[in-house]
Amino acid sequence: MEKEKISVISPIYKVEKYLPKCIESVINQTYKNLEIILVDDGSPDNCGKICDEYAKKDDRIKVIHKENGGAPSARNAGIKIATGEYFYFPDSDDWLEKDYLEKLYHMTKNNFADVVISGFIQEYFENNQNLTYSLIPEKKVFKKKEEIRKNIHNYFDNMMIAVPWNKLYNASYIKDNKLEFPNLKWDDLHFNMEVLRNASSICICPYDGYHFFRSRPGSETNKVFDKMLYIKRKEQFEHILNVYNDWNCIDEDISKILYGYYAGRLVQCIQEISISDSKNKRELIREIFNDDLTKIAFKKGNIKSKILRFASIPMKLQNITLSIFFGKSIGFVKKKFPQIFYKLKSKSINKAK
Numbered sequence: 001m002e003k004e005k006i007s008v009i010s011p012i013y014k015v016e017k018y019l020p021k022c023i024e025s026v027i028n029q030t031y032k033n034l035e036i037i038l039v040d041d042g043s044p045d046n047c048g049k050i051c052d053e054y055a056k057k058d059d060r061i062k063v064i065h066k067e068n069g070g071a072p073s074a075r076n077a078g079i080k081i082a083t084g085e086y087f088y089f090p091d092s093d094d095w096l097e098k099d100y101l102e103k104l105y106h107m108t109k110n111n112f113a114d115v116v117i118s119g120f121i122q123e124y125f126e127n128n129q130n131l132t133y134s135l136i137p138e139k140k141v142f143k144k145k146e147e148i149r150k151n152i153h154n155y156f157d158n159m160m161i162a163v164p165w166n167k168l169y170n171a172s173y174i175k176d177n178k179l180e181f182p183n184l185k186w187d188d189l190h191f192n193m194e195v196l197r198n199a200s201s202i203c204i205c206p207y208d209g210y211h212f213f214r215s216r217p218g219s220e221t222n223k224v225f226d227k228m229l230y231i232k233r234k235e236q237f238e239h240i241l242n243v244y245n246d247w248n249c250i251d252e253d254i255s256k257i258l259y260g261y262y263a264g265r266l267v268q269c270i271q272e273i274s275i276s277d278s279k280n281k282r283e284l285i286r287e288i289f290n291d292d293l294t295k296i297a298f299k300k301g302n303i304k305s306k307i308l309r310f311a312s313i314p315m316k317l318q319n320i321t322l323s324i325f326f327g328k329s330i331g332f333v334k335k336k337f338p339q340i341f342y343k344l345k346s347k348s349i350n351k352a353k
Helices: 019-027 047-057 071-081 100-111 145-155 171-176 187-197 228-247 252-275 281-289 292-300 306-311 320-336 338-351
Strands: 006-012 034-041 061-066 086-088 115-118 120-126 129-135 140-142 167-170 202-205 210-213
Touching: 006 019, 006 071, 006 100, 019 034, 019 047, 034 047, 034 071, 047 061, 061 071, 071 187, 086 100, 086 171, 100 115, 100 167, 100 202, 140 145, 145 202, 145 252, 167 171, 187 228, 228 252, 228 281, 228 292, 252 281, 252 292, 252 306, 252 320, 281 292, 281 320, 306 320
Parallel strands: 006 034, 006 086, 034 061, 115 202, 120 210
Antiparallel strands: 086 167, 115 167, 120 129, 140 202
């Protein structure tokens, strides 16, 4: 009996150095019944040519060339022409272990899941060092809506919910619910929350076969804090609350975890402000502190990460000077001792699963 088809849809923009490795990791999957849709999102480099060359070598590959519109529009363009029974969305600068899709397929097939969520490996290049940290969650199968809604909050802090590339989606479920990626910053989390909103079966796959290239050689961090980072974080969390309110299932324990997740994101925003070149740091932090949702988050939230919990102390006290000091200290350790920083962060993430 022939296996069902997986449509692999990848948005591509300015990744010519990394694209071949990504494509090779897909075409060499042990799961062969693939439809590989490469969406050249108006990339100004050689990405389009690279895609066309691979299409000549493998008849499973389809290439879309479009004007630049961002990853959401690129993924949606791929969905429109996809014919597979399942959808998979890798980023074009990452790569997969050979058996990755095979394992996800068997888990979703065996459990009739709307979506399967896996672990992953985070790849960093910091201070001329290659750093690798793995997240392997415990195997879980949630076969009822109630089970999903009472347990999925446990997967926010380790980034497992926020991204699309560690998930295999049932195409019929996506189409029947008319789901698409919204034209938003961090569209991934919004999309996945809408996937979860009506999901009846979800599997957590205990495998880390996806390599997430979190920081690349030659990349530089923008030192000027963009106020939109905080605004978008808040919009993200308000959307999460919207879904949970729709479910009507927020008890005290779930509330602590959700608000703890948001408090952790706020700590990261304030840390970014602290190390930025912005001249109005104190005003930006004061604005965050004065927001009602911030006050609730730091009062009710249970921050799982020890690093973020420690950094949140002056923020709970609304002490701007001490918050900036803590933020700069974290930034110093991250820049000068990345191996220590990411090792501690990895431990915190793995404890949050």
